Amino acid sequence: xxxxxxxxxxxxxxxxxxxxxxxxxxxxxxxxxxxxxxxxxxxxxxxxxxxxxxxxxxxxxxxxxxxxxxxxxxxxxxxxxxxxxxxxxxxxxxxxxxxxxxxxxxxxxxxxxxxxxxxxxxxxxxxxxxxxxxxxxxxxxxxxxxxxxxxxxxxxxxxxxxxxxxxxxxxxxxxxxxxxxxxxxxxxxxxxxxxxxxxxxxxxxxxxxxxxxxxxxxxxxxxxxxxxxxxxxxxxxxxxxxxxxxxxxxxxxxxxxxxxx
Amino acid sequence: xxxxxxxxxxxxxxxxxxxxxxxxxxxxxxxxxxxxxxxxxxxxxxxxxxxxxxxxxxxxxxxxxxxxxxxxxxxxxxxxxxxxxxxxxxxxxxxxxxxxxxxxxxxxxxxxxxxxxxxxxxxxxxxxxxxxxxxxxxxxxxxxxxxxxxxxxxxxxxxxxxxxxxxxxxxxxxxxxxxxxxxxxxxxxxxxxxxxxxxxxxxxxxxxxxxxxxxxxxxxxxxxxxxxxxxxxxxxxxxxxxxxxxxxxxxxxxxxxxxxxxxxxxxxxxxxxx
Numbered sequence: 001x002x003x004x005x006x007x008x009x010x011x012x013x014x015x016x017x018x019x020x021x022x023x024x025x026x027x028x029x030x031x032x033x034x035x036x037x038x039x040x041x042x043x044x045x046x047x048x049x050x051x052x053x054x055x056x057x058x059x060x061x062x063x064x065x066x067x068x069x070x071x072x073x074x075x076x077x078x079x080x081x082x083x084x085x086x087x088x089x090x091x092x093x094x095x096x097x098x099x100x101x102x103x104x105x106x107x108x109x110x111x112x113x114x115x116x117x118x119x120x121x122x123x124x125x126x127x128x129x130x131x132x133x134x135x136x137x138x139x140x141x142x143x144x145x146x147x148x149x150x151x152x153x154x155x156x157x158x159x160x161x162x163x164x165x166x167x168x169x170x171x172x173x174x175x176x177x178x179x180x181x182x183x184x185x186x187x188x189x190x191x192x193x194x195x196x197x198x199x200x201x202x203x204x205x206x207x208x209x210x211x212x213x214x215x216x217x218x219x220x221x222x223x224x225x226x227x228x229x230x231x232x233x234x235x236x237x238x239x240x241x242x243x244x245x246x247x248x249x250x251x252x253x254x255x256x257x258x259x260x261x
Numbered sequence: 262x263x264x265x266x267x268x269x270x271x272x273x274x275x276x277x278x279x280x281x282x283x284x285x286x287x288x289x290x291x292x293x294x295x296x297x298x299x300x301x302x303x304x305x306x307x308x309x310x311x312x313x314x315x316x317x318x319x320x321x322x323x324x325x326x327x328x329x330x331x332x333x334x335x336x337x338x339x340x341x342x343x344x345x346x347x348x349x350x351x352x353x354x355x356x357x358x359x360x361x362x363x364x365x366x367x368x369x370x371x372x373x374x375x376x377x378x379x380x381x382x383x384x385x386x387x388x389x390x391x392x393x394x395x396x397x398x399x400x401x402x403x404x405x406x407x408x409x410x411x412x413x414x415x416x417x418x419x420x421x422x423x424x425x426x427x428x429x430x431x432x433x434x435x436x437x438x439x440x441x442x443x444x445x446x447x448x449x450x451x452x453x454x455x456x457x458x459x460x461x462x463x464x465x466x467x468x469x470x471x472x473x474x475x476x477x478x479x480x481x482x483x484x485x486x487x488x489x490x491x492x493x494x495x496x497x498x499x500x501x502x503x504x505x506x507x508x509x510x511x512x513x514x515x516x517x518x519x520x521x522x523x524x525x526x527x528x529x530x531x532x533x534x535x
Contacts, residue, residue, distance in 0.1 A: 054431055075435060075437040083426075083428070084426035084428040085432055088451070088527055088528075089450045089525075099436040099437055102433075102436055102437045102439075103437055139526070141527065155432075156436075159437060
C-alpha cells in the first residue's frame with residue numbers, strides 16, 4: 001500500500017490545560033480534496049496550522065510522506081489564507097514571480113535579464129490560468145477580494161506544492177464570485193494533482209468541492225470545564241463526485257448542521 | 262436646514278478661511294508694534310516691518326562685515342547638514358535594529374530592553390556628557406540628535422514590523438523564502454514608507470535637539486545665531502530666523518511626503534490618499 005501523504009497518529013494539541021485536539025488518527029492519500037467544517041473554535045484552524053508547520057503537535061505524530069512533518073512552513077505545503085495572503089507592495093505579476101525570485105536570488109532577492117524574463121513569462125502564464133492577465137500590473141489594493149484570492153492561489157501554485165492548504169479562502173467573497181472560485185479551485189486541483197485541505201464555514205461548499213468531508217467537533221463535553229476535552233474528527237465522509245449522491249447529503253445534513261452550529 | 266456638521270466650505274472659501282488667522286495675527290502684531298513704537302521709537306521688543314526687511318537684507322543678502330560670509334546661508338547650511346546627518350544616521354540604525362528586533366527573536370531578546378531603557382534617558386540631560394566625550398565639534402551635535410530620536414524610531418519601526426500580518430510571513434516561507442529573503446523582500450519594502458513617516462514625525466524633535474546643541478556650543482548655525490543675537494534683544498533678526506526655521510521644517514516635511522507618495526505608490530493607494 002502506498003504511503004499516505006499526510007498521516008496523523010494519535011495527535012494531541014494542548015495549550016496548558018486547554019485541550020484543543022485529541023486523539024486524531026487520520027490518513028490522507030495524495031490527490032484527495034478534504035473539506036473541513038466545524039464550529040468556531042473547535043480546532044480546525046489549529047489542525048491546519050499543524051499541517052502548515054506553524055505549530056507543532058503536543059503528543060503523537062504527524063507524518064508527511066511517512067516522515068515527521070517539519071516544524072516550520074516549507075515549499076511543499078502552499079497556503080491561501082482568508083486575507084493577507086498576497087504582498088501589498090508587489091504588483092500581481094511580481095507576487096506570482098516571488099517564488100522564482102526566492103529560488104534564484106538568495107541574497108538580493110531580485111532577478112535580472114534572462115532569468116527575470118523567464119520568471120515573468122511563467123508568471124504571466126499562471127496569471128492567465130486564473131484569469132488575471134489583464135490585471136498583471138496592478139497592486140493588490142487595486143484588486144477586488146475575489147481577484148486577490150485568485151492571485152494568492154496563483155502565487156502559491158508557482159512553487160508547485162504537493163499540498164495546498166486553504167483557510168476559509170472564499171469566506172469574504174460574494175456568492176457569485178464564490179461560484180467562479182469553486183470552479184477554478186476544482187480545475188486546478190485536477191490539473192496539478194494537488195492534495196487540498198480546505199477549511200470552510202459553508203457546508204454546501206464543503207460537499208460540492210471536496211471528495212472527503214471532515215467534521216471537527218468535541219466528542220465529549222464537560223459543562224463545568226469546557227476545555228477539558230479536545231475536538232476530534234467526528235465525521236469522515238467520502239463524497240462520491242460522479243454519482244451526485246444527493247440523498248446522502250440530505251440525510252447527513254441535519255446531523256452535521258447540529259454539530260456545526 | 263442643513264446641519265452644521267454637513268456644511269462644507271467651497272475651495273475658495275476654504276483657502277480664505279485658512280489664510281484668515283494668519284492675516285489676523287499679522288495685523289494684530291502690526292497694531293501692537295505701532296503702539297509701542299509711538300511711545301518709544303527705540304523699542305526693540307516688537308520691531309516694525311521695515312526693521313525686519315532691513316534685518317533680512319543684512320543677514321541674507323549682504324556679506325558679513327567681519328567674515329565676508331552670507332550669514333543666513335552659512336547658518337542654514339551648517340544646521341541642515343547637522344540635521345541631515347543626525348536624522349539620516351538615526352533612520353538607518355532604526356531601520357536595521359527595528360526590523361531585526363521585530364523579526365528575529367534572538368536579536369530582540371538582548372536588544373529590545375536596551376532600546377527601551379535608552380529611550381527613557383532624557384537626551385538633554387546627557388548633553389554635557391556628549392560635549393565631554395565627543396568634544397565641542399560637529400560630532401557631539403549630531404550625536405545629540407541621534408540619541409534623541411533614534412530610540413523612538415527604533416521602537417516605532419519594531420512595532421510596525423510586529424504589526425505586519427503573520428500570514429504574510431508564513432506565506433513567504435511556503436514560497437521558499439529564507440529568513441534573510443523574508444526580511445529583505447517582504448518586510449523591509451513594507452517598512453520603508455513607515456520609516457519615512459517616522460522621520461516626518463521625529464523631525465520636530467530633531468530640530469529641538471539641534472537648536473539646543475547649537476545654542477550651547479557652536480560657531481555657526483541657525484540656533485547659534487538666535488541665541489547669540491538674543492543678547493542684543495535683536496527681535497528683528499530672531500523672528501525672521503524662527504520663521505525661516507519653520508519654513509525649512511515645513512518644506513522638509515512636504516518633500517518627505519512627496520517622496521513617499523512617489524516611491525511607494527502601492528502604500529498610498531492602499532491608504533487611500535494617493
